[in-house]
Amino acid sequence: MILDTAFVRDQFPPLADGWVFVENAGGTYVPRQVIERTRDYMSETQVQPNWHFASSRRATERITHGKRLMAEFINADHDEIVLGPSTTMHVYLMAQALRPLFTAGDEVIVTEQDHEANVGAWRRLEEFGIVIREWQVDRGTGALRYEMLDDLLSARTRLVAFTHCSNVASIVHDVPALVKKIHAAGALAFVDGTAYAPHFPVDVKALDCDFYVFSLYKLCGPHQSVLYGKRALLNEARNQNHAFITDDNVAYKFLPGGPNHELAAGCVGIADYFDALHAHHRLEPANSLHARLQRLYALIAAHEARLADNVTSFLQSRPGVRIVGRRPSSDGRLAPVIAFYVPGRPSADIVASLNARQIAIGHGDFWAARLVKALGLTAEDGVVRIGLAHYNDDRDIERLLTALDQALA
Ligand SMILES: Cc1ncc(COP(=O)(O)O)c(C=O)c1O
Incomplete structure (x- = not known):
């Protein structure tokens, strides 16, 4: 077929x-499905969600539905993802949220191949005494020098930030193998899937990475980004929102400024669209x-x-x-x-x-x-x-x- x-x-x-x-x-x-879901939200339920009157209840349902589907998209649970404005913002927030868990002299590895979204925010941690190590590319091909990772990983490495696929060199990395190596060194794996997710299915559980982030506007969605994190790490990372938001409020603690309601509801249209393709091609049915x-x-x-x-x-x-x-x-x-x-x-x-x-x-x-x-x-x-x-x-x-x-x- x-x-x-x-x-x-x-x-x-x-x-x-x-x-x-x-x-x-x-x-x-x-696709038209995303436009319709966003338009419906804005024309029928553009009110503050979480109240008990009818339009507010409907708004809450639509936002929650969009978020749940984006979690299902990558085989995550709804409380393991954050829907936010951009991948750049997500990485920045997580770098700040994880920083208090690191101590001066700890090391973070960033690549020379990544989009700056998954580099700059980590490099800023240098201000706090974190040592940044660079995983370089081959000067001829732009491919990551895999052998270099072994030399970079040390007992001080706390996190490795790398891309699932380069947005320029287009090389897909073997994330499970890299994650295994990173975990064996006692470090966290923070993966940018923005250039990968539009072309291949993502299963965060199979990848076993600690964090995975990707932008929906590169895969037929609105200008939003999904951040996945292992539940324990999301709980441990520090609140970046108002002081009264508690550390167990994962939905809000990584969203200073609040979520974008109409675009979260618009995300339902991404699932509508892919489901329409699935049905049109008469592919084997599946529950999820x-x-x-x-x-x-x-x-x-x-x-x-x-x-x-x-x-x-x-x-x-x-x-x-x-x-x-x-x-x-x-x-x-x-x-x-x-x-x-x-x-x-x-x-x-x-x-x-x-x-x-x-x-x-x-x-x-x-x-x-x-x-x-x-x-x-x-x-x-x-x-x-x-x-x-x-x-x-x-x-x-x-x-x-x-x-x-x-x-x-
Ligand atoms: C691989 C990759 N990562 C991150 C980004 C940044 O995404 P955002 O615009 O959502 O911050 C881009 C955007 O071009 C990208 O291609």
Whole structure:
């Protein structure tokens, strides 16, 4: 069975605008189901939740439903996740919330490959005497130097922050194996799944990481982010909200400023959308959203890998083009994100040429600033990034390759 992209595309109103949209690694369009759930909340129940009058009760139900589904999405319990404004904010808050549990001289390992969201907040702990160690990338490929982790881990290591998949090099890391190693050293594993979750199913229990964070707006959702943490750690981490919020109030203690109600309710639409795909493809029924997603993602991943392989083969055939990370993706260890550059040729010029041909795409460091610098490129010009989503189809790729052919001539 293959993914019915005509049905998929029909769910996304903006895809009818005539452009080929391949800036999905930055943020995807949302399907009509998400728009409807958000609109319904705002038009019917935009009141303070948690009171006893009817519209408030309904608001509470809608918010709670959205949050529960996002927990189910990654096989977590509802009290193990926080729905917040962004991954950057979640990491910042957790770094501050965990800091009192560390002592001066303790070590935190960050990577050179991650988006800055999972780097900068940890680096700020240096102010409090925490020692930051950097897990570096190979200067040629941008791949993480796995062997280096053994040397970095020590009896002082308290936490390792790393990405499940790079948003530029697109390499998927073996999280369970890394977590095992990190746990054996007595440290916590804090994983950024933002570039992974749009393409593969996430099971936080199977990964066994201590924290997992990802942004929903890159997987057809509203501008929100999910933070998962093991229950004991969420309880132990310190309150970042008003003084009267108690440490056992996980739902609120990591949300200074409060939750975004309409977008939490809009998250129900993410589940509606994936369930509509599941039903349309007549996949084997399953009781939990997580199990239905696992079946659906098998179709999605196969479709995306085929498109990504076509793009990769084309780029590999062009002289002078350098693709970041390893290729091709047939080993299933790469997301369908293809970042490339052409030495001596500004990425900005390539993108301008593509934009002129109605290809929605960008260039730069995509805030994986340290990685792009390690590759010897400037942040401003950086790489051209083709970020595919499951709603891209063969026609998109045909148009993209024609435009690339002209842009690279
Ligand atoms: C891998 C990765 N992590 C984190 C982020 C930051 O997410 P947010 O905008 O939700 O802070 C991004 C955004 O581009 C990303 O690609």
